[in-house]
Amino acid sequence: MKKKIREIGKIRMTKMTMKADLQMSEAPKKRVFYREHLILPVLSIVLFISSVIVVAPQSYADALPTDIAGHWSEPFVTSLVNQGVISGYPDGTFKPDKTISNVEFLSLTLKAMNENVQGACMGETWDMPIMKRAFELGLVKTGEPMTESMNEITREQAATILYRALQIKEGIQYDQCYTSTLNQVIFDHDQIESAYRDGVYSMLQKGIFTGNANYFDAKNIMTRGASCVVIERVLDKSKRANHSDVLNGVRVRKNFVEPIESQVAVQIPFSNGKPVIDTENVINELKKHENNVFTGFLDDFYYYEDFINKTWYAPGYDNYEAKKEYTDSMINIGIEGMKVFYNFDYRDDLKVYKKSLEWVSAPNNACKDSIENLISSIQSNTLVMESQFVTDKSLFYNSSEGKKRLRGRLYFIYKSPSQKAEMFQTHFEDIIVNLKVDQWYYIDLEALVGDFGISNGVEWEHSNPNYATNYYLTDFIPVNSSN
Known part of the structure; x- marks a missing residue:
């Protein structure tokens, strides 16, 4: 079961992305222009050329370069050469690991945007028309390092230029x-x-650049081979990496937390035998926890307002007020579900409690049996529990797996x-943590709060997911009185 759970989110990469990953991992480690675990994609169109190349493109060789075979960028270089976008040096080489300057990269970017830059006029150096047009379009801005035409360009600078180019394009x-x-x-x-x-981040999301092993290496210098990758991806959308398909790339992968009783207790004030909870501070602490921790995906997710404002494909939910009312109902039902499942101090009104359990659980036969057993335990004084669930609508989000949490x-x-x-830990089999009686604890968790089934004609679906299914974020922390 654990193994299956931990395999969630593993999606195979496209053949092109996987090939580039494997090829780059075999690239010679001469210089840290990129890590072996990084794919260095670049923008769209042509190749960059040294000052000699820019003014004398006819000096390039027309045949496929002789030094790209087996290089991780080979399919991208080959594609651009075959399209006539780029070519190699007169000696038949391409030099894929050679660095590229700002003006060379800008020249390629302008070609990718179908911008035809005129040659230098009398009194101008060859790079001036390129830099002038880049300034006019806003690809570079005054004071930025990219305005120094002959400087080598870094990955973060190249990504910024391509982002600006694609904003226009x-x-x-x-x-x-x-x-x-x-x-x-x-x-x-x-x-x-x-x-x-x-x-x-935009170029990562759009699949122009990718990372590997969750690193971007912003300060590494772009190379000719790496530039071919991103140029090809600008020119051909089908070549762009799907960020949700890149395993060990821009996707985070973490295991479920299997909480145990912590040996370290927290000290907080008590009043009448109960902890005095600083709700605002708790909410701020919870906001700092990472999202999508158990999915491994980097697809779209939304917070409260973002979720409401997104496009809803459901009849009757085409305005803010209706979507907000529905979202609030999910959150409120989630809070009620936590109260029902974890507050068993209802002995004075077990009929109401049983009804709440049945509604929240959307019980099948097995669930009915569990509810009857629970009620029996409470009636016989074998189970007495009190709880308080601290949350806020700002802690609601739609995870990348499509679940409301x-x-x-x-x-x-x-x-x-x-x-x-x-x-009992609901997402593991046969795991029960035994705790102490008369000892306060806390645990941070995420509760699944509903299933959005309106588009299928279902007003509300209680059974999938079940509100008893929680993802634990911390151990069970003992809470002791500080006064």
Whole structure:
């Protein structure tokens, strides 16, 4: 079961992406222009050329280069050569690992945008018309390192130029709601200059650039071979990497938490035998936890407002008010579900409690039996529990696996005369954690809060997923009084 769960989210890569990954992993490790675990994609069209090449393109050889066989960029270089977009040097080589300058990369970017740049006029150097047009289009801006035409260009700078180019060419616009998740997925995100982050993340999402082993290597220098990859992906959308298909690329993979009773307790004030909970502080702590931790995907996800404002393909849900009402109902039912499942101190009104259990569980026969057993345990004083679930609608999100999740912190205690203090983990088989009676605990978790079935004519679907299914984020933490 665990093995099956941990295999969730593994999607095979496209043949082209997989081939590029494998080929690059075999690339010679002469210089750290890129890591062996990175695919260095670049923008769209042609090749960059040194100053001599720019002014004298006829000096290139017409045949396929002799030094690209087996290189990880070979299929991309070959494709561009066959299209007449680029060619090699007169000696028959291509030099795929040779670095590329700002102006060379900008020259390629302009060609990818179908921009025809006139040759240099009297008194101009060869690079001036290229740089002038790049400034006019906004591909580079005053004060940026990319304005130094002969400087080598880094991956983050190249991604930024391509992002600006595709804003013009395809009208793309990066949505910053993805930044927090991408920060979790790209382990070296702190090495990306803030001015370049939107460009880098957009090009990762669009499949122009990819990472491997969750690193981007922002400061590594672009090469001719790497530039062919991204140029080809700009020219041909079918060659772009699907970020949700890149295993060990821009996807995060983590295992389920199998919580145990922590040996370290937290100290907080108590009042009348109950912990005094700083709700605002708890919510702020929960917001810092990463999203999509159990899915391994990097597809679209939404927070509360983003979820409401997205496009809904369901009759009657074509305005903000209707979508907000539905979203609020999911959150409220999720909160009620947590209260029902974890608060067994209902002995004075077991009929109401039983009804709540049946409704939240959407019971089948097996579930009915479980409910009857639970009620019997409560009636015989073998199970007494009290709890408080701390959450907020800002902790609601639609995960990349398509499930609505509500994150929260559950404070609970099994009280005397309870004879059992067991927590059954719903996403594992045969795992029960035995806890202490009369000891307060807390655990951070995510509860599945509903199934969006309106498009299928279902107003509400309780049984899939079941509200008892939770993903645990922490161990069971003992809570002791500090006063």
